[in-house]
Amino acid sequence: MDKLVIEGGNPLSGTIRIHGAKNAALPILAASLLAEGVHSLHNVPKLLDIETMLNILERLGCRCAHEEETVTIDTSPLGTSHVPEDLMRQMRSSIFLMGPLLSRFGEVTIYQPGGCAIGERKIDLHLQGLKQLGAEIEESNGRISCKAARLTGSEVHLDYPSVGATENIMMAAAMAEGTTTISGAAREPEIQDLQNFLNRMGAQIIGAGTDTITIQGVKKLYPCSYEVIPDRIVAGTVMIAAAATRGNVTLTHTNAGHLTSLIHVLRRAGVQITVCNDIINISCMGRPRAVERIVTSPYPSFPTDLQSQVMVLLSLADGFSVIKETVFEGRFKHVEEMARMGADISIDLNRAFIRGVQRLYGATVEATDLRAGAALVIAGLAAHGTTVVEQAHHIDRGYDGIEKLFQKLGAHISRKVPVPGPLDLAN
Numbered sequence: 001m002d003k004l005v006i007e008g009g010n011p012l013s014g015t016i017r018i019h020g021a022k023n024a025a026l027p028i029l030a031a032s033l034l035a036e037g038v039h040s041l042h043n044v045p046k047l048l049d050i051e052t053m054l055n056i057l058e059r060l061g062c063r064c065a066h067e068e069e070t071v072t073i074d075t076s077p078l079g080t081s082h083v084p085e086d087l088m089r090q091m092r093s094s095i096f097l098m099g100p101l102l103s104r105f106g107e108v109t110i111y112q113p114g115g116c117a118i119g120e121r122k123i124d125l126h127l128q129g130l131k132q133l134g135a136e137i138e139e140s141n142g143r144i145s146c147k148a149a150r151l152t153g154s155e156v157h158l159d160y161p162s163v164g165a166t167e168n169i170m171m172a173a174a175m176a177e178g179t180t181t182i183s184g185a186a187r188e189p190e191i192q193d194l195q196n197f198l199n200r201m202g203a204q205i206i207g208a209g210t211d212t213i214t215i216q217g218v219k220k221l222y223p224c225s226y227e228v229i230p231d232r233i234v235a236g237t238v239m240i241a242a243a244a245t246r247g248n249v250t251l252t253h254t255n256a257g258h259l260t261s262l263i264h265v266l267r268r269a270g271v272q273i274t275v276c277n278d279i280i281n282i283s284c285m286g287r288p289r290a291v292e293r294i295v296t297s298p299y300p301s302f303p304t305d306l307q308s309q310v311m312v313l314l315s316l317a318d319g320f321s322v323i324k325e326t327v328f329e330g331r332f333k334h335v336e337e338m339a340r341m342g343a344d345i346s347i348d349l350n351r352a353f354i355r356g357v358q359r360l361y362g363a364t365v366e367a368t369d370l371r372a373g374a375a376l377v378i379a380g381l382a383a384h385g386t387t388v389v390e391q392a393h394h395i396d397r398g399y400d401g402i403e404k405l406f407q408k409l410g411a412h413i414s415r416k417v418p419v420p421g422p423l424d425l426a427n
Contacts, residue, residue, distance in 0.1 A: 001390065001392065001393055002416065002417050003388055003390045003391075003415070004377060004395075004403055004413060004414070004415055005388050005413070006380035006381060008381050008382055008385060008386075010245065010411060012247035013247050013248050013410050014408060015250040016405060018231055018251055019043070019234060019400050020043035020045050020228040020229070020230060021232065021233075022047055022398050023093075023188075023233070024228050025041070025071075026053055026093040026096060028041060028197045029050070029071070029096075030093075030097050031201075032223070033060075033101060034103060034175065035075065035201050035202075035222050035223045038076075039072070039075070039224060039225070040071075040226075041225075045400040046069075046400050047396065047398060048396045048397045049093060049397045050066070053091065054071070056083060057075075059084050060078055060079070060080055060081075061079035062074060081108040081109065083111070089111065091397075092113040094113050095110065095126060095168065096168060096171070099170075102135060102151070103174065103176070107148070108145075109146075112144070125164075125165035126169075127144070129168065133148070133153070133154055133172055133173060133176055134152045134154075134176075135151065151173070152177050152178055153216075154180055155183070157183045158186075161185060163190065163298075174215060174218065174221065175203075175217055175220070176217040179215065179216050180214070180217070181213070184211060185210070186299070187210060188299040189209075189232065189255070189258045191209070192208040192209045195208035197224075200224045201221040201224050202220065202222050204218055232254075232303075234405075235254045235259060237309050237374050238251060238409075239273075239280065240312065240378060241406070243269070244288075244313045247284070249282050250279060251279065253278055254278050254280050256280055259280075260300060262310070263275075265291055265294060265302065265310060266313075268291050269288040269289050269313065287318050288316065289319060290356055291317070294307075294321070294323045295326060296323070296324070296326055304325065304327035307331055307371070308375035309378055311335075311352060312338070312378045315344070315345060315357060315360065315379075316356055316358075316360065317356040320355050320356070321356070331371075333369065334375045335347055335352065337376055338375075338379055340363040340365055341361055341363045342357055342359070342383075343357065343360060343379075344357050361383055361385050364390065365390070367395055374399065376389045377402060377406070403415045
């Protein structure tokens with residue numbers, strides 16, 4: 001497996017463009033199946049999860065090409081609604097295919113999805129929502145089969161604002177007969193981006209970004225050209241890295257409105273931030289201050305996807321901080337690895353107690369999931385000495401060449417690819 005080698009202790013400096021949002025691109029790729037023809041999607045990053053989704057679409061019969069940051073998908077040859085189990089297990093976001101395939105074929109067969117091991121992420125809300133639209137669902141040994149001769153609009157209430165369930169129901173309802181109302185909907189910017197894409201195809205959807213979304217079903221959708229929003233989690237990761245290394249970094253192609261909660265936390269920590277249109281500048285010349293309490297929660301509150309990264313910054317802050325994780329119970333796996341680097345962090349159930357230290361020290365650590373891996377990269381950039389982050393493939397799921405991104409900002413970071421041995425070559 002690839003590893004990242006980091007010579008830390010150098011402040012980040014320079015300007016970086018933020019690539020497109022993985023969590024927006026994945027449901028948009030799935031939604032393209034609703035309209036037969038050729039779609040052109042722009043600002044799509046080259047990530048492991050994106051390539052996995054494109055592989056699934058090709059296995060279903062679509063013709064796909066990913067050149068630079070543009071994806072072209074011809075959905076006309078789509079010939080099956082049976083999603084391969086081996087690919088489903090590689091990525092949780094494969095569940096997004098359920099709604100579009102059910103809508104187009106009247107049936108779909110999928111399997112329990114895989115993805116990062118960060119805690120229990122049930123798909124019950126997805127299934128309940130589709131049932132309320134008229135789907136009949138059978139589950140057996142991890143295999144899930146859905147059938148619906150005709151999906152019908154309905155009032156759907158989500159007990160928890162699940163992003164995935166909200167998006168799956170939106171896609172399924174886009175061509176359902178009648179009106180669907182989703183109450184208790186998630187409010188993330190990526191849901192607004194999906195609404196905009198579906199509406200570009202001819203759907204009639206309003207309310208994304210609020211807790212109530214209304215979908216008036218239409219008879220047909222049409223292929224289109226669309227540009228994906230910038231990735232707020234990548235932007236946040238770079239912002240935190242700039243602060244942790246006491247650097248001065250400018251981000252372009254961003255949306256500060258999607259980062260309000262992080263900007264608030266960073267300013268409380270003494271980080272200087274200025275915003276002008278789609279440009280954000282971050283500078284931190286001295287030691288950051290502790291932040292008394294951060295609680296992760298669904299958007300617009302502080303995102304769980306930035307919890308591990310901001311913990312690195314607070315581990316170097318002057319004082320005592322507390323982070324409460326309310327979304328995923330497995331989101332503290334990076335803490336043990338950070339302890340190898342000198343961090344003083346203790347865990348009590350879903351709370352992390354962070355006593356800031358003067359400095360971190362390089363060590364060999366292991367990325368256990370996507371965001372934990374990003375946090376360890378930040379720790380390595382800020383630490384004194386050499387840090388080796390193993391299992392870098394986890395990080396590749398959400399960052400388009402994270403080592404190249406930070407190299408542009410002056411970081412001493414490189415990727416080491418293992419050389420195949422005799423047994424590997426024989427196989």
